[in-house]
Amino acid sequence: MPLKVSSIPTLPRVNSGVAWLVPTTTTLLATILAILPVPVPGYAALTPAFTLMAVYHWTIYRPDLLPPIGVFAIGLTQDLLSGSPVGVGALVLLLARAAVLRARRYFINRTFPFVWTGFALLGATTMLGLWALQCLVQLTVFDVRSTMFRTVLTIAIFPVASFALGRTQRALIGAAG
Amino acid sequence: MIRPSAQLRATIQRTTPPLLILLSAAIVILGKADQTMFETLRTNLTDDAAPVLDALSRPIGAADSVVDWARGIVSMYQENVRLTRENERLLQWQQIALKLTADNGELRGLLKSVPDNAVSYVTARVIANSGGGYVRTVMVNGGADRGLARGQAAITGDGLVGRLTEVGRRAARVLLITDLNSRIPVVIESSHASAVLAGDNSGRPRLLYVSEPNTLKIGDRILTSGDGGIFSPGLPVGVVAALGPGEARVEPYVDLSRLGYVLIVDYGLSGSLPEPVPAVPHSERRVRPAAANEASVR
Numbered sequence: 001m002p003l004k005v006s007s008i009p010t011l012p013r014v015n016s017g018v019a020w021l022v023p024t025t026t027t028l029l030a031t032i033l034a035i036l037p038v039p040v041p042g043y044a045a046l047t048p049a050f051t052l053m054a055v056y057h058w059t060i061y062r063p064d065l066l067p068p069i070g071v072f073a074i075g076l077t078q079d080l081l082s083g084s085p086v087g088v089g090a091l092v093l094l095l096a097r098a099a100v101l102r103a104r105r106y107f108i109n110r111t112f113p114f115v116w117t118g119f120a121l122l123g124a125t126t127m128l129g130l131w132a133l134q135c136l137v138q139l140t141v142f143d144v145r146s147t148m149f150r151t152v153l154t155i156a157i158f159p160v161a162s163f164a165l166g167r168t169q170r171a172l173i174g175a176a177g
Numbered sequence: 178m179i180r181p182s183a184q185l186r187a188t189i190q191r192t193t194p195p196l197l198i199l200l201s202a203a204i205v206i207l208g209k210a211d212q213t214m215f216e217t218l219r220t221n222l223t224d225d226a227a228p229v230l231d232a233l234s235r236p237i238g239a240a241d242s243v244v245d246w247a248r249g250i251v252s253m254y255q256e257n258v259r260l261t262r263e264n265e266r267l268l269q270w271q272q273i274a275l276k277l278t279a280d281n282g283e284l285r286g287l288l289k290s291v292p293d294n295a296v297s298y299v300t301a302r303v304i305a306n307s308g309g310g311y312v313r314t315v316m317v318n319g320g321a322d323r324g325l326a327r328g329q330a331a332i333t334g335d336g337l338v339g340r341l342t343e344v345g346r347r348a349a350r351v352l353l354i355t356d357l358n359s360r361i362p363v364v365i366e367s368s369h370a371s372a373v374l375a376g377d378n379s380g381r382p383r384l385l386y387v388s389e390p391n392t393l394k395i396g397d398r399i400l401t402s403g404d405g406g407i408f409s410p411g412l413p414v415g416v417v418a419a420l421g422p423g424e425a426r427v428e429p430y431v432d433l434s435r436l437g438y439v440l441i442v443d444y445g446l447s448g449s450l451p452e453p454v455p456a457v458p459h460s461e462r463r464v465r466p467a468a469a470n471e472a473s474v475r
Contacts, residue, residue: 032226035308036234037315039241039435044306044313045378068194072201080222082307083314083343083350086215087204094198134311137209140357142311142378150309 019173023066024074026168027054030161031078045146048154051078052126053161055093056119059100060107061169071097085137092133096126115162120155127151220345223316227348230304231318238302238437296409299323299441301331304348313356313378314339315436320347324443328407331439336413336430337361337401338439349441353433354414355382362404363414368392371402374414374427381418381426395420399427409444 030050037044051074058066075090082089099122107118131147208215249256301317319325321344331338331351339359343350352359359376363384370389376382387393397417403410418428 032230032233035305035316036230036237037303037306037436038237039437041432041434042380044308044315044434047306047308049309068197072197075201076204077222078308080215080219081226081305081316082309083219083312083316084307084309085205085311086208086219087201087206091198091201091205094194094201098194098198133205137205138311138357140377 020065022168022172023054023058023062024070026165027051027058027066027070027074028077030054031074031081034078035082046150046153048150048157049123049127050161051075051089051093052096052123052154053119053158054165055097056100056122056158057162057165059097060104060115060118061166062173063101063104065173066097068094068097085134088130088133088137092126092130095129096122099125112159112162116155116158119158119162123155123158124151127154216343220343223343223348223350224320224345227304227316227318227320227345230316230348231302234302234304241435241437297324297443299325299443300438301325301349301441302438303436311378313353313359313376313433314342315351315353315439317349317351317439317441318347319441320345320349322346325349325441326443330408330412330442330444332412332442333431333436333439335432336415337408338431338433338436340407341441351439354429355380355433361408361414362402363399364402364410365389365393365417366398366400367394368397371404372399374399380433381428382415384417384425384427387425390425393417393420393425409442 030053034047034050038047055066055071055074071093072090075093076086078084078089078093079086100118103118107115127147127150131142131144135141204215299319301319301323303315304318305316307314317331325341325344327341327344329341331340337354339351339353339356341349342352353376354361354374355376355378357376357378359374359382361374363372363374364370365372365387368389370387370392372387373385374382375385384393384399395417399414399416401408401410401412401414413430415427415429417425419426
Protein backbone atom coordinates (compact mmCIF):
# COMPACT_ATOMS: atom_id res chain seq x y z
CA MET A 1 0.00 0.00 0.00
CA PRO A 2 1.56 3.32 -0.99
CA LEU A 3 1.84 5.78 1.85
CA LYS A 4 0.60 9.30 1.52
CA VAL A 5 3.20 11.77 2.64
CA SER A 6 1.51 14.28 4.89
CA SER A 7 1.22 15.15 8.55
CA ILE A 8 -1.92 13.03 8.75
CA PRO A 9 -0.74 9.85 7.11
CA THR A 10 -3.05 7.21 5.79
CA LEU A 11 -2.32 4.05 7.65
CA PRO A 12 -3.90 0.63 7.80
CA ARG A 13 -7.15 0.81 9.70
CA VAL A 14 -7.24 -0.67 13.14
CA ASN A 15 -10.25 -2.72 14.05
CA SER A 16 -9.46 -4.11 17.44
CA GLY A 17 -10.02 -1.86 20.43
CA VAL A 18 -6.89 -3.08 22.17
CA ALA A 19 -4.69 -2.02 19.26
CA TRP A 20 -5.63 1.62 19.77
CA LEU A 21 -4.22 1.49 23.27
CA VAL A 22 -0.95 -0.28 22.45
CA PRO A 23 1.25 2.76 21.60
CA THR A 24 0.07 4.86 24.56
CA THR A 25 0.34 1.94 26.96
CA THR A 26 3.81 0.89 25.85
CA THR A 27 5.04 4.49 26.00
CA LEU A 28 3.64 4.82 29.52
CA LEU A 29 5.32 1.52 30.46
CA ALA A 30 8.59 2.90 29.10
CA THR A 31 8.17 5.90 31.40
CA ILE A 32 7.60 3.66 34.41
CA LEU A 33 10.53 1.44 33.40
CA ALA A 34 12.78 4.50 33.51
CA ILE A 35 11.98 5.27 37.15
CA LEU A 36 12.19 1.73 38.55
CA PRO A 37 14.98 1.57 41.14
CA VAL A 38 17.52 -0.69 39.43
CA PRO A 39 20.34 -1.25 41.93
CA VAL A 40 23.22 -0.51 39.56
CA PRO A 41 25.73 2.19 40.61
CA GLY A 42 24.99 5.45 38.84
CA TYR A 43 21.91 4.06 37.11
CA ALA A 44 19.50 6.72 38.37
CA ALA A 45 21.56 9.47 36.75
CA LEU A 46 22.23 7.60 33.52
CA THR A 47 18.92 5.85 32.89
CA PRO A 48 18.34 5.60 29.14
CA ALA A 49 15.49 7.75 27.83
CA PHE A 50 13.05 4.87 27.27
CA THR A 51 10.08 7.20 26.74
CA LEU A 52 11.86 8.95 23.89
CA MET A 53 12.53 5.60 22.21
CA ALA A 54 8.83 4.69 22.36
CA VAL A 55 7.71 8.10 21.10
CA TYR A 56 10.19 7.86 18.19
CA HIS A 57 9.11 4.34 17.26
CA TRP A 58 5.39 5.02 17.30
CA THR A 59 5.69 8.40 15.58
CA ILE A 60 7.46 6.73 12.69
CA TYR A 61 5.32 3.61 12.39
CA ARG A 62 1.91 4.56 13.79
CA PRO A 63 1.66 8.32 14.43
CA ASP A 64 -2.12 8.02 14.22
CA LEU A 65 -2.18 5.82 17.31
CA LEU A 66 0.01 8.02 19.51
CA PRO A 67 -1.75 11.40 19.37
CA PRO A 68 -0.05 14.57 20.63
CA ILE A 69 -2.41 14.71 23.61
CA GLY A 70 -1.14 11.24 24.63
CA VAL A 71 2.47 12.39 24.33
CA PHE A 72 1.61 15.46 26.39
CA ALA A 73 -0.06 13.40 29.14
CA ILE A 74 2.82 10.91 29.26
CA GLY A 75 5.36 13.74 29.39
CA LEU A 76 3.54 15.32 32.32
CA THR A 77 3.26 11.96 34.10
CA GLN A 78 6.99 11.48 33.66
CA ASP A 79 7.75 14.91 35.14
CA LEU A 80 5.40 14.44 38.07
CA LEU A 81 6.54 10.92 38.96
CA SER A 82 10.26 11.55 38.59
CA GLY A 83 10.18 14.75 40.63
CA SER A 84 11.52 16.88 37.76
CA PRO A 85 10.29 20.41 37.02
CA VAL A 86 6.75 20.04 35.63
CA GLY A 87 6.24 20.49 31.90
CA VAL A 88 9.84 20.08 30.77
CA GLY A 89 9.44 16.42 29.77
CA ALA A 90 6.12 17.10 28.03
CA LEU A 91 7.60 20.00 26.07
CA VAL A 92 10.66 18.04 24.97
CA LEU A 93 8.65 14.96 23.94
CA LEU A 94 6.16 17.05 21.93
CA LEU A 95 8.98 18.86 20.13
CA ALA A 96 10.68 15.53 19.43
CA ARG A 97 7.40 14.17 18.04
CA ALA A 98 6.99 17.21 15.79
CA ALA A 99 10.56 16.81 14.51
CA VAL A 100 10.10 13.10 13.77
CA LEU A 101 6.81 13.71 12.02
CA ARG A 102 8.48 16.22 9.69
CA ALA A 103 11.23 13.76 8.79
CA ARG A 104 8.95 10.74 8.82
CA ARG A 105 8.87 10.22 5.05
CA TYR A 106 12.62 9.55 5.01
CA PHE A 107 12.29 6.69 7.48
CA ILE A 108 9.33 4.80 6.12
CA ASN A 109 10.23 1.45 4.52
CA ARG A 110 13.92 1.92 5.25
CA THR A 111 16.34 -0.57 6.73
CA PHE A 112 16.95 -0.54 10.45
CA PRO A 113 20.41 1.11 10.38
CA PHE A 114 18.77 4.09 8.70
CA VAL A 115 16.07 4.32 11.36
CA TRP A 116 18.73 3.93 14.05
CA THR A 117 20.81 6.77 12.57
CA GLY A 118 17.70 8.91 12.60
CA PHE A 119 17.15 8.08 16.24
CA ALA A 120 20.79 8.85 17.03
CA LEU A 121 20.41 12.33 15.51
CA LEU A 122 17.08 12.95 17.20
CA GLY A 123 18.25 11.48 20.51
CA ALA A 124 21.39 13.61 20.62
CA THR A 125 19.49 16.78 19.73
CA THR A 126 16.69 16.04 22.21
CA MET A 127 19.02 15.21 25.08
CA LEU A 128 21.05 18.34 24.46
CA GLY A 129 17.84 20.38 24.30
CA LEU A 130 16.64 18.77 27.52
CA TRP A 131 19.94 19.59 29.19
CA ALA A 132 19.72 23.23 28.08
CA LEU A 133 16.11 23.50 29.23
CA GLN A 134 16.87 21.93 32.61
CA CYS A 135 19.81 24.32 33.07
CA LEU A 136 17.51 27.23 32.27
CA VAL A 137 14.65 26.08 34.50
CA GLN A 138 16.83 25.08 37.47
CA LEU A 139 19.13 28.10 37.00
CA THR A 140 22.36 26.14 37.07
CA VAL A 141 24.82 24.59 34.67
CA PHE A 142 24.60 20.80 34.91
CA ASP A 143 27.61 18.69 34.07
CA VAL A 144 27.13 18.01 30.37
CA ARG A 145 29.23 14.83 30.54
CA SER A 146 26.53 12.76 32.24
CA THR A 147 24.04 14.00 29.62
CA MET A 148 26.43 12.87 26.88
CA PHE A 149 26.91 9.49 28.50
CA ARG A 150 23.16 9.11 28.91
CA THR A 151 22.69 9.98 25.24
CA VAL A 152 25.21 7.35 24.12
CA LEU A 153 23.51 4.77 26.35
CA THR A 154 20.09 5.70 24.98
CA ILE A 155 21.26 5.36 21.37
CA ALA A 156 23.01 2.07 22.15
CA ILE A 157 19.94 0.51 23.73
CA PHE A 158 17.52 1.72 21.04
CA PRO A 159 17.77 -1.45 18.89
CA VAL A 160 16.54 -3.55 21.82
CA ALA A 161 13.63 -1.19 22.44
CA SER A 162 12.85 -1.02 18.74
CA PHE A 163 12.84 -4.82 18.49
CA ALA A 164 10.53 -5.16 21.49
CA LEU A 165 8.17 -2.45 20.24
CA GLY A 166 8.21 -3.87 16.70
CA ARG A 167 7.26 -7.31 18.02
CA THR A 168 4.49 -5.82 20.13
CA GLN A 169 3.26 -3.88 17.13
CA ARG A 170 3.18 -6.91 14.84
CA ALA A 171 1.48 -9.04 17.46
CA LEU A 172 -1.17 -6.59 18.56
CA ILE A 173 -1.71 -4.10 15.76
CA GLY A 174 -0.64 -5.80 12.56
CA ALA A 175 1.82 -5.05 9.80
CA ALA A 176 4.30 -2.25 10.28
CA GLY A 177 3.31 1.01 8.66
CA MET B 178 -24.14 12.68 18.21
CA ILE B 179 -22.80 15.58 16.20
CA ARG B 180 -19.90 14.51 14.00
CA PRO B 181 -17.43 17.32 13.29
CA SER B 182 -16.91 17.95 9.59
CA ALA B 183 -13.77 16.67 7.92
CA GLN B 184 -12.47 20.21 7.59
CA LEU B 185 -12.96 20.96 11.28
CA ARG B 186 -11.28 17.71 12.23
CA ALA B 187 -8.32 18.54 9.99
CA THR B 188 -8.05 21.98 11.60
CA ILE B 189 -8.13 20.47 15.09
CA GLN B 190 -5.51 17.92 14.09
CA ARG B 191 -3.29 20.63 12.68
CA THR B 192 -3.54 23.04 15.60
CA THR B 193 -3.38 20.57 18.50
CA PRO B 194 0.40 19.89 18.49
CA PRO B 195 1.50 23.57 18.51
CA LEU B 196 -1.14 24.38 21.14
CA LEU B 197 0.08 21.55 23.38
CA ILE B 198 3.69 22.69 22.92
CA LEU B 199 2.67 26.19 24.01
CA LEU B 200 0.72 24.73 26.94
CA SER B 201 3.76 22.71 28.05
CA ALA B 202 5.94 25.81 27.87
CA ALA B 203 3.36 27.71 29.92
CA ILE B 204 3.33 24.92 32.51
CA VAL B 205 7.13 25.05 32.76
CA ILE B 206 7.03 28.80 33.38
CA LEU B 207 4.10 28.60 35.84
CA GLY B 208 5.72 25.73 37.70
CA LYS B 209 8.91 27.75 37.97
CA ALA B 210 7.10 30.87 39.18
CA ASP B 211 5.05 29.03 41.79
CA GLN B 212 6.65 25.82 43.03
CA THR B 213 3.55 24.77 44.96
CA MET B 214 1.18 24.99 42.00
CA PHE B 215 1.59 21.37 40.90
CA GLU B 216 2.38 19.89 44.28
CA THR B 217 -1.12 18.54 44.94
CA LEU B 218 -1.25 17.04 41.45
CA ARG B 219 2.19 15.50 41.97
CA THR B 220 1.26 14.05 45.35
CA ASN B 221 -2.02 12.61 44.06
CA LEU B 222 -0.41 11.04 40.99
CA THR B 223 2.39 9.61 43.11
CA ASP B 224 -0.20 8.12 45.47
CA ASP B 225 -2.08 6.54 42.56
CA ALA B 226 1.08 5.19 40.97
CA ALA B 227 2.54 3.88 44.24
CA PRO B 228 0.87 0.42 44.17
CA VAL B 229 1.99 -0.14 40.56
CA LEU B 230 5.54 0.99 41.24
CA ASP B 231 5.58 -1.03 44.45
CA ALA B 232 4.59 -4.20 42.58
CA LEU B 233 6.98 -3.59 39.67
CA SER B 234 9.98 -2.80 41.85
CA ARG B 235 9.64 -6.00 43.88
CA PRO B 236 11.19 -8.36 41.28
CA ILE B 237 14.14 -5.97 40.97
CA GLY B 238 14.69 -6.11 44.72
CA ALA B 239 14.33 -9.89 44.64
CA ALA B 240 16.84 -10.23 41.79
CA ASP B 241 19.28 -8.08 43.72
CA SER B 242 18.83 -10.30 46.80
CA VAL B 243 19.51 -13.41 44.69
CA VAL B 244 22.73 -11.87 43.36
CA ASP B 245 23.78 -10.96 46.90
CA TRP B 246 22.91 -14.47 48.09
CA ALA B 247 24.95 -16.10 45.32
CA ARG B 248 27.86 -13.81 46.09
CA GLY B 249 27.52 -14.70 49.78
CA ILE B 250 27.71 -18.45 49.03
CA VAL B 251 30.90 -17.96 47.03
CA SER B 252 32.69 -15.97 49.67
CA MET B 253 31.23 -17.76 52.69
CA TYR B 254 34.53 -19.02 54.11
CA GLN B 255 36.36 -15.68 53.98
CA GLU B 256 33.25 -13.96 55.25
CA ASN B 257 33.09 -16.32 58.22
CA VAL B 258 36.73 -15.69 59.13
CA ARG B 259 36.20 -11.95 58.84
CA LEU B 260 33.04 -12.03 60.94
CA THR B 261 34.67 -14.10 63.67
CA ARG B 262 37.46 -11.54 63.97
CA GLU B 263 34.99 -8.70 63.85
CA ASN B 264 32.89 -10.36 66.52
CA GLU B 265 35.87 -10.59 68.86
CA ARG B 266 36.59 -6.93 68.33
CA LEU B 267 32.95 -5.96 68.79
CA LEU B 268 32.71 -7.88 72.06
CA GLN B 269 35.50 -5.71 73.40
CA TRP B 270 33.65 -2.65 72.19
CA GLN B 271 30.50 -3.93 73.84
CA GLN B 272 32.23 -3.96 77.19
CA ILE B 273 33.43 -0.42 76.62
CA ALA B 274 29.95 0.69 75.48
CA LEU B 275 28.28 -0.85 78.54
CA LYS B 276 30.73 0.89 80.84
CA LEU B 277 30.25 4.21 79.04
CA THR B 278 26.46 3.87 79.13
CA ALA B 279 26.59 3.35 82.87
CA ASP B 280 28.97 6.31 83.31
CA ASN B 281 26.82 8.43 81.04
CA GLY B 282 23.67 7.59 82.98
CA GLU B 283 25.31 8.55 86.27
CA LEU B 284 26.71 11.79 84.89
CA ARG B 285 23.41 12.73 83.27
CA GLY B 286 21.73 12.13 86.59
CA LEU B 287 24.23 14.44 88.27
CA LEU B 288 23.65 17.13 85.63
CA LYS B 289 19.85 16.72 85.56
CA SER B 290 20.07 16.85 81.76
CA VAL B 291 16.96 16.71 79.59
CA PRO B 292 16.63 13.34 77.77
CA ASP B 293 16.72 13.26 73.96
CA ASN B 294 13.46 13.35 72.09
CA ALA B 295 11.68 10.06 71.67
CA VAL B 296 12.49 8.62 68.25
CA SER B 297 10.15 6.58 66.11
CA TYR B 298 11.18 4.65 63.01
CA VAL B 299 9.21 3.60 59.97
CA THR B 300 10.84 1.25 57.45
CA ALA B 301 9.95 2.01 53.84
CA ARG B 302 11.00 0.43 50.57
CA VAL B 303 12.33 2.45 47.66
CA ILE B 304 9.88 1.99 44.79
CA ALA B 305 11.13 4.52 42.24
CA ASN B 306 14.01 6.83 41.52
CA SER B 307 14.22 9.95 39.44
CA GLY B 308 15.08 8.18 36.17
CA GLY B 309 17.10 10.95 34.61
CA GLY B 310 20.00 13.24 35.12
CA TYR B 311 18.50 16.35 36.64
CA VAL B 312 17.09 15.54 40.07
CA ARG B 313 18.19 13.15 42.80
CA THR B 314 15.14 11.82 44.58
CA VAL B 315 13.64 8.45 45.42
CA MET B 316 10.06 7.49 46.11
CA VAL B 317 9.27 5.26 49.09
CA ASN B 318 6.18 3.16 49.75
CA GLY B 319 5.00 4.89 52.89
CA GLY B 320 3.08 8.06 53.41
CA ALA B 321 0.96 10.02 55.83
CA ASP B 322 -1.06 6.92 56.71
CA ARG B 323 2.08 5.42 58.28
CA GLY B 324 2.94 8.60 60.13
CA LEU B 325 5.40 10.08 57.66
CA ALA B 326 5.63 13.86 57.45
CA ARG B 327 7.60 16.46 55.54
CA GLY B 328 11.08 17.13 56.86
CA GLN B 329 11.64 13.75 58.49
CA ALA B 330 15.07 12.23 57.95
CA ALA B 331 15.63 9.15 55.78
CA ILE B 332 18.58 7.04 56.93
CA THR B 333 20.01 3.56 56.52
CA GLY B 334 22.27 1.67 58.88
CA ASP B 335 25.22 3.42 57.22
CA GLY B 336 24.10 7.02 57.51
CA LEU B 337 21.96 9.85 56.23
CA VAL B 338 20.10 9.43 52.92
CA GLY B 339 18.03 12.61 52.72
CA ARG B 340 14.80 14.12 53.92
CA LEU B 341 11.15 13.87 52.98
CA THR B 342 9.99 16.70 50.77
CA GLU B 343 6.59 15.49 49.56
CA VAL B 344 4.34 13.18 51.47
CA GLY B 345 1.19 11.66 50.06
CA ARG B 346 -1.08 9.11 51.63
CA ARG B 347 0.74 6.01 50.40
CA ALA B 348 4.03 7.30 49.05
CA ALA B 349 6.59 9.95 49.82
CA ARG B 350 9.52 11.52 48.05
CA VAL B 351 12.98 11.65 49.60
CA LEU B 352 15.29 14.45 48.47
CA LEU B 353 18.71 12.80 48.49
CA ILE B 354 21.68 14.63 50.01
CA THR B 355 23.24 14.71 46.53
CA ASP B 356 20.36 16.67 44.94
CA LEU B 357 20.99 20.17 43.67
CA ASN B 358 18.46 21.56 46.15
CA SER B 359 19.74 19.73 49.22
CA ARG B 360 21.40 21.83 51.94
CA ILE B 361 22.28 20.06 55.20
CA PRO B 362 23.85 21.77 58.22
CA VAL B 363 26.78 19.56 59.20
CA VAL B 364 29.70 19.50 61.59
CA ILE B 365 33.19 18.14 60.99
CA GLU B 366 33.75 15.59 63.74
CA SER B 367 37.45 16.16 64.42
CA SER B 368 37.47 19.97 64.53
CA HIS B 369 33.82 20.64 65.46
CA ALA B 370 33.80 23.19 62.64
CA SER B 371 30.36 23.80 61.18
CA ALA B 372 29.56 23.72 57.47
CA VAL B 373 26.75 23.25 54.99
CA LEU B 374 26.66 20.16 52.83
CA ALA B 375 25.33 21.23 49.43
CA GLY B 376 24.33 18.74 46.75
CA ASP B 377 25.05 19.47 43.11
CA ASN B 378 23.60 16.32 41.49
CA SER B 379 27.04 14.70 41.45
CA GLY B 380 27.81 11.67 43.60
CA ARG B 381 29.86 13.76 46.02
CA PRO B 382 28.19 16.82 47.56
CA ARG B 383 30.27 19.91 48.36
CA LEU B 384 31.07 21.41 51.76
CA LEU B 385 30.24 25.12 51.86
CA TYR B 386 30.81 27.79 54.49
CA VAL B 387 33.27 25.70 56.51
CA SER B 388 33.92 27.70 59.68
CA GLU B 389 37.55 26.51 59.98
CA PRO B 390 38.59 25.57 56.44
CA ASN B 391 42.27 25.16 57.31
CA THR B 392 41.66 22.27 59.69
CA LEU B 393 39.83 20.25 57.03
CA LYS B 394 41.56 17.09 55.85
CA ILE B 395 40.75 14.05 53.77
CA GLY B 396 39.07 11.34 55.79
CA ASP B 397 37.34 13.69 58.26
CA ARG B 398 33.97 12.36 59.33
CA ILE B 399 30.98 14.58 58.59
CA LEU B 400 27.94 14.43 60.89
CA THR B 401 24.68 16.35 60.96
CA SER B 402 24.91 19.30 63.29
CA GLY B 403 21.25 19.59 64.12
CA ASP B 404 21.32 23.32 63.33
CA GLY B 405 18.01 24.50 61.95
CA GLY B 406 16.21 21.78 63.85
CA ILE B 407 15.47 19.50 60.91
CA PHE B 408 17.81 16.63 61.68
CA SER B 409 18.91 15.25 64.98
CA PRO B 410 22.59 16.07 65.63
CA GLY B 411 25.22 13.39 65.16
CA LEU B 412 23.82 11.38 62.24
CA PRO B 413 26.75 10.11 60.14
CA VAL B 414 26.73 11.66 56.65
CA GLY B 415 30.06 10.84 54.99
CA VAL B 416 33.79 11.47 54.87
CA VAL B 417 35.77 14.25 53.22
CA ALA B 418 37.00 12.56 50.05
CA ALA B 419 38.52 15.34 47.96
CA LEU B 420 40.07 18.68 48.82
CA GLY B 421 40.69 21.29 46.16
CA PRO B 422 41.32 25.00 46.23
CA GLY B 423 38.26 26.37 48.00
CA GLU B 424 36.36 23.17 47.47
CA ALA B 425 35.84 20.09 49.59
CA ARG B 426 33.76 17.10 48.54
CA VAL B 427 32.15 14.51 50.75
CA GLU B 428 31.69 10.84 49.90
CA PRO B 429 28.36 9.80 51.47
CA TYR B 430 28.44 6.73 53.72
CA VAL B 431 25.30 5.40 52.06
CA ASP B 432 25.51 3.97 48.55
CA LEU B 433 22.68 6.12 47.19
CA SER B 434 22.47 4.23 43.91
CA ARG B 435 21.58 0.96 45.62
CA LEU B 436 18.93 1.95 48.11
CA GLY B 437 16.59 -0.90 48.97
CA TYR B 438 15.00 -0.01 52.27
CA VAL B 439 15.31 3.21 54.22
CA LEU B 440 14.36 4.13 57.75
CA ILE B 441 12.25 7.24 58.09
CA VAL B 442 13.01 8.75 61.46
CA ASP B 443 10.78 11.07 63.40
CA TYR B 444 12.73 13.03 65.98
CA GLY B 445 9.73 15.13 66.80
CA LEU B 446 11.57 18.02 65.15
CA SER B 447 10.01 18.05 61.71
CA GLY B 448 7.56 20.79 62.66
CA SER B 449 10.37 23.28 62.20
CA LEU B 450 10.59 22.78 58.44
CA PRO B 451 8.49 25.57 56.96
CA GLU B 452 5.70 24.61 54.62
CA PRO B 453 6.21 25.92 51.09
CA VAL B 454 4.57 29.32 50.81
CA PRO B 455 1.93 29.40 48.08
CA ALA B 456 1.91 32.45 45.89
CA VAL B 457 -1.18 34.24 47.19
CA PRO B 458 -1.90 37.89 46.57
CA HIS B 459 -0.62 40.22 49.30
CA SER B 460 -4.07 41.35 50.30
CA GLU B 461 -5.12 37.77 51.05
CA ARG B 462 -1.96 37.11 53.01
CA ARG B 463 -2.60 40.09 55.26
CA VAL B 464 -6.15 39.01 55.97
CA ARG B 465 -5.26 35.49 57.10
CA PRO B 466 -3.58 36.10 60.49
CA ALA B 467 -6.38 38.45 61.52
CA ALA B 468 -8.96 35.80 60.72
CA ALA B 469 -6.97 33.23 62.69
CA ASN B 470 -6.82 35.53 65.72
CA GLU B 471 -10.51 36.13 65.54
CA ALA B 472 -11.19 32.42 65.52
CA SER B 473 -8.96 31.80 68.51
CA VAL B 474 -10.67 34.63 70.48
CA ARG B 475 -14.03 33.00 69.96
